[in-house]
Amino acid sequence: MTSGLSRRFLLLAALAGIAGFGCKDSKSSGSSGSASTPNGPASSEIVVGHYGSLTGNTAHFGQDTDKAIRLAIDEVNAAGGVLGKKVRLVTLDDRGDSAEAANAVTRLIDVEKAVTIIGEVASSLSLAGGRVAQRRQVPMISPSSTNPKVTQVGDYIFRVCFLDPFQGKVMADFAQDTLKFKRVAILRDVKNDYSIGLADAFKAAFTARGGTIPVEQSYSAGDTDFSAQITAIKSADVQGLYVPGYYSEVGTIARTAQRLGLKVPLMGGDGWDAPDLFKIGGDALNGSFYSNHFAPDAATAKSQKFVSDFKAKYGQEPTGLGALGYDAAGVLFEAIRASGKTDPAGIREALTHVKNFEGVSGTITINANRDADKSAVIVAIEGGKGKYRATVAP
Amino acid sequence: MSEFLQQVVNGLSLGSIYALIALGYTMVYGILKLINFAHGEVFMVGAYAGYYSAGWLGVNGYEASGAGFPLLLALVVLCFAMGSVALLGVTIEALAYRPVRSAPRLTPLITAIGVSLFLQNAAMLVFSPNPRRYPAILSEVRFEVGGVILTNIKLAIFGVAMVLMLGLYLLVHRTWTGRAMRALSMNADAARLMGIDVNATIRATFAIGSALAAAGGILFGLDQITINPLMGVLTGLKAFVAAVLGGIGNIPGALIGGLLIGLAEQLTAGYLSPDYRDAITFVILILMLLVKPEGLLGIVRQEKV
Numbered sequence: 001m002t003s004g005l006s007r008r009f010l011l012l013a014a015l016a017g018i019a020g021f022g023c024k025d026s027k028s029s030g031s032s033g034s035a036s037t038p039n040g041p042a043s044s045e046i047v048v049g050h051y052g053s054l055t056g057n058t059a060h061f062g063q064d065t066d067k068a069i070r071l072a073i074d075e076v077n078a079a080g081g082v083l084g085k086k087v088r089l090v091t092l093d094d095r096g097d098s099a100e101a102a103n104a105v106t107r108l109i110d111v112e113k114a115v116t117i118i119g120e121v122a123s124s125l126s127l128a129g130g131r132v133a134q135r136r137q138v139p140m141i142s143p144s145s146t147n148p149k150v151t152q153v154g155d156y157i158f159r160v161c162f163l164d165p166f167q168g169k170v171m172a173d174f175a176q177d178t179l180k181f182k183r184v185a186i187l188r189d190v191k192n193d194y195s196i197g198l199a200d201a202f203k204a205a206f207t208a209r210g211g212t213i214p215v216e217q218s219y220s221a222g223d224t225d226f227s228a229q230i231t232a233i234k235s236a237d238v239q240g241l242y243v244p245g246y247y248s249e250v251g252t253i254a255r256t257a258q259r260l261g262l263k264v265p266l267m268g269g270d271g272w273d274a275p276d277l278f279k280i281g282g283d284a285l286n287g288s289f290y291s292n293h294f295a296p297d298a299a300t301a302k303s304q305k306f307v308s309d310f311k312a313k314y315g316q317e318p319t320g321l322g323a324l325g326y327d328a329a330g331v332l333f334e335a336i337r338a339s340g341k342t343d344p345a346g347i348r349e350a351l352t353h354v355k356n357f358e359g360v361s362g363t364i365t366i367n368a369n370r371d372a373d374k375s376a377v378i379v380a381i382e383g384g385k386g387k388y389r390a391t392v393a394p
Numbered sequence: 395m396s397e398f399l400q401q402v403v404n405g406l407s408l409g410s411i412y413a414l415i416a417l418g419y420t421m422v423y424g425i426l427k428l429i430n431f432a433h434g435e436v437f438m439v440g441a442y443a444g445y446y447s448a449g450w451l452g453v454n455g456y457e458a459s460g461a462g463f464p465l466l467l468a469l470v471v472l473c474f475a476m477g478s479v480a481l482l483g484v485t486i487e488a489l490a491y492r493p494v495r496s497a498p499r500l501t502p503l504i505t506a507i508g509v510s511l512f513l514q515n516a517a518m519l520v521f522s523p524n525p526r527r528y529p530a531i532l533s534e535v536r537f538e539v540g541g542v543i544l545t546n547i548k549l550a551i552f553g554v555a556m557v558l559m560l561g562l563y564l565l566v567h568r569t570w571t572g573r574a575m576r577a578l579s580m581n582a583d584a585a586r587l588m589g590i591d592v593n594a595t596i597r598a599t600f601a602i603g604s605a606l607a608a609a610g611g612i613l614f615g616l617d618q619i620t621i622n623p624l625m626g627v628l629t630g631l632k633a634f635v636a637a638v639l640g641g642i643g644n645i646p647g648a649l650i651g652g653l654l655i656g657l658a659e660q661l662t663a664g665y666l667s668p669d670y671r672d673a674i675t676f677v678i679l680i681l682m683l684l685v686k687p688e689g690l691l692g693i694v695r696q697e698k699v
Binding site for chain 2: 055056057059060095190217218219220222223224225227228229231232234235248251252255256259260261276279280282
């Protein structure tokens with residue numbers, strides 16, 4: 001027993017020695033190996049962790065968000081950093097997988113010593129990663145997860161985007177008021193918390209005002225064959241089809257609908273927002289609509305700079321998800337600046353006080369539920385491109 | 395009624411793709427008693443071979459102009475993919491399976507799973523993990539018959555699958571290579587004693603099975619619109635179930651099994667719930683193994699001592 005204890009003690013001592021040595025080493029090399037006291041004089045930088053789907057079926061979500069966060073961090077570092085400290089971004093890939101998302105957040109906090117986590121786009125993954133962040137008491141800002149459950153995980157979880165009940169209602173109202181639809185079918189992804197929540201929100205808002213949903217069909221993320229669902233929907237004689245899924249499947253669904261002669265507009269949410277939507281869906285998407293956070297072609301003065309900076313740096317137009325990634329970083333810097341604190345608990349407290357932050361995707365006020373109250377835009381697809389149609393205030 | 399017929403048409407076209415892949419499982423199992431789990435990945439590589447060769451021949455991967463792509467070039471794409479993937483199948487056999495051929499049966503099986511995982515991840519590295527829109531090597535023509543939408547692609551899938559299967563049937567029953575395959579599957583030692591080149595015959599089996607899977611990959615891409623490096627996992631498993639259902643080792647059995655699985659999947663998705671579309675395949679497998687383990691057309695061979 002004693003020998004076991006002393007061996008354990010020796011091991012601990014050795015580990016502490018290595019850690020201490022690593023710390024000294026890191027100061028000279030400039031990369032933090034073990035910043036155990038992020039608020040202390042030793043840390044000259046603020047480590048922000050980002051986890052996202054850089055590969056996999058929703059790779060565009062993670063890549064666009066990461067590019068925008070990087071842009072925000074480069075800008076703030078070029079201007080001297082936050083509170084005189086440089087911001088360093090560590091990005092980990094979760095491959096669009098819940099288990100990987102939880103692993104990534106664990107690693108960002110335990111190994112990289114991130115004081116704040118930004119992520120994820122997909123609600124299912126934000127839920128998985130958020131549970132880890134909440135347990136470790138490190139604040140997490142989801143740029144674009146719209147499912148209400150995400151911030152209900154705990155008081156360390158925030159978001160800078162609107163919620164699905166609002167997004168679903170926006171599209172339901174648009175379908176009824178502008179498109180004059182009375183019968184709409186729903187096709188949802190049953191593996192995806194986001195898609196389920198958005199479909200429910202749309203259905204509640206659409207039927208509350210006298211519309212009917214004669215047929216509801218479902219699929220699972222990763223499916224490639226939708227002909228059975230489209231065939232069933234076609235025989236129900238509807239005016240429109242609501243598909244609150246992700247771009248990778250929506251493009252194929254649009255193609256299948258075209259092929260099987262279902263000639264009604266498709267409607268969706270911000271999960272459609274990626275260039276690959278058009279690469280896969282092509283002309284089958286013309287005449288469709290989706291709700292989004294931001295439309296690059298309806299930019300305000302503030303967001304115009306973001307769009308042009310993003311284009312200059314990456315040679316492509318930012319998506320709405322990119323705009324939100326940029327705003328998530330902006331809100332974080334604002335909170336740190338206002339409070340003067342760089343420890344996880346201090347940043348969490350400061351985030352709850354963010355009010356009227358002028359972001360590129362709109363004005364952000366963090367409410368009591370740690371959500372953001374914001375407006376949405378409707379994007380119409382014409383000629384293989386998304387075009388701004390309308391703005392809907394909350 | 396037209397809805398039901400539409401589901402049947404869709405199911406048959408999906409099923410004929412499963413049948414093409416199932417043939418590869420069945421042939422290899424018949425000869426080596428090996429379930430070649432890498433076959434689903436061979437199918438995936440076939441789809442990508444078609445994707446790239448169509449690109450080299452000038453069909454944009456994304457937006458098909460709709461202008462007719464010459465049928466001859468479509469056949470060139472098909473032949474190129476089948477040829478290159480046949481080569482891949484032979485290489486896999488030579489590098490992975492031949493060294494463990496005389497080992498206990500579990501060893502090649504685990505090797506096959508390893509090859510499958512290797513090919514999946516290599517494909518993600520080389521082809522990128524993002525799903526890709528399949529090039530329209532056949533420009534789509536739609537027509538309606540009694541409320542059922544048919545496309546030339548669906549007909550082509552059915553036609554190509556039937557022609558290839560007929561070709562295979564003739565090859566196995568009318569040529570010397572086919573006779574050697576059948577001899578090998580009955581008794582490998584006796585076949586060797588009769589002067590049959592075992593290695594060459596096994597090579598031919600892998601080449602033919604892989605080429606058929608490549609054809610299946612191209613048809614799948616045309617039918618399902620997108621391809622990705624993990625497309626072979628579930629499709630391969632379902633084709634394997636199709637082979638077992640029809641009676642593994644039996645060529646007409648693979649055809650019937652494939653069509654039945656395609657139909658069952660489509661009708662389940664259409665009338666029960668799309669959530670059960672993958673489950674139904676495996677429910678069928680379990681029932682089949684309980685009721686008639688040798689498969690619909692399978693023959694119980696007496697084990698001789």
